[in-house]
Amino acid sequence: MGTVTLGVSIAVPEPYGSQLQELRAGFGDAAAHGIPTHVTLVPPTEVEADRLPAIRAHLTEVAAAFPAFPMRLSGTGTFRPVSPVVFVQIVEGVEGCTRLQGEVRDPAGPLSRELAFPYHPHVTVAHGISEEAMDVAFATLAEYAAEWVCEGFALYEQGSDGVWRKLREYPFGSGPIGVPAQPGSPVDQTAEAAGATVRPS
Template sequence: MIGVAIPIPDPYGALLQGKRASYGDPLAGAIPTHITLLPPTEVDGVELDAIEAHLLDIARKERPFHIRLRGSGTFRPVSPVVFVALGEGIDDCERLQALIASGPLARPLDFPFHPHVTIAHHLPDKVMDQAFMELATYSARFEVWGFSLYEHGEDGVWRPQRDYVFGVGGAGPRTEDDCPTES
């Protein structure tokens, strides 16, 4: 199981992951803070070379852009999710998502693409309301350097496997020492 996402850099990523954990979301420790570009997708291991070549080609042609996170939103009642909304960078995320969800990663989506950062999922309504209210005035701005390929481990944790840096392509396997930071 793989996914592709824009990781949210620290200090914003850590702060939002901490907020998610404070609401009692059991997935807070298993899912790094991100903006999904390709939702969880089951692939055959033999497809990984073609998928990685596809992602590398996209990254080489793209350029950094800015995202502004601003305020909260919800998909309720359709889906029990509260999220931090994007106030800037939506068009860039939509373009990038369409490119990624083509070729070897083409698949139908369960919901229309809407870039966001999940902060509460499948929690009691009272907790969802609290998350929505507490992050209503949240704001952060950062430069998007690229995106990451994630793999869902047998332990249920999503881990970044490889970074794809805009204008360059792949940066190879990801390690804690070489994670890109905010510019």
């Protein structure tokens, strides 16, 4: 049956998603219109196509038991010089994203995989463009802010044209809203203290 390239992510909802996508395109990132604005849970992963039913069942199970949680974006960050990425920072929801991606990548599950870099949830707004353009992106969105309640995630497939298309959404179950913000969480401390050692997922 061949292979497919999949990704799992939290979509940034409207109107924020389209706003950031258009800004990303405006900064000169040619890939912008093929990548819906998102927070990565599982990075691009090539799998055998016949594993899709098991993957879908696993994602359904994870989502059913996971509670909704608040998400808040504020300001910009970068992985430069290690990786040519500028992103909008997640200042609330890091704990929820980190726990969710751990369950989605459960070592016993069909999407088990090692990450090349420590998991650091973020919303990419520029990737692989000139240093000058990345500086513009970093400055333009320095005061950016958005917030919403994350109520699920989605499975995407990358086509041969490089465009990511949603295969299915996975809404969370009926758990209580409210994973509290953790400004001093280990993930945040790592991001602040390690600097260039923190890399995109």
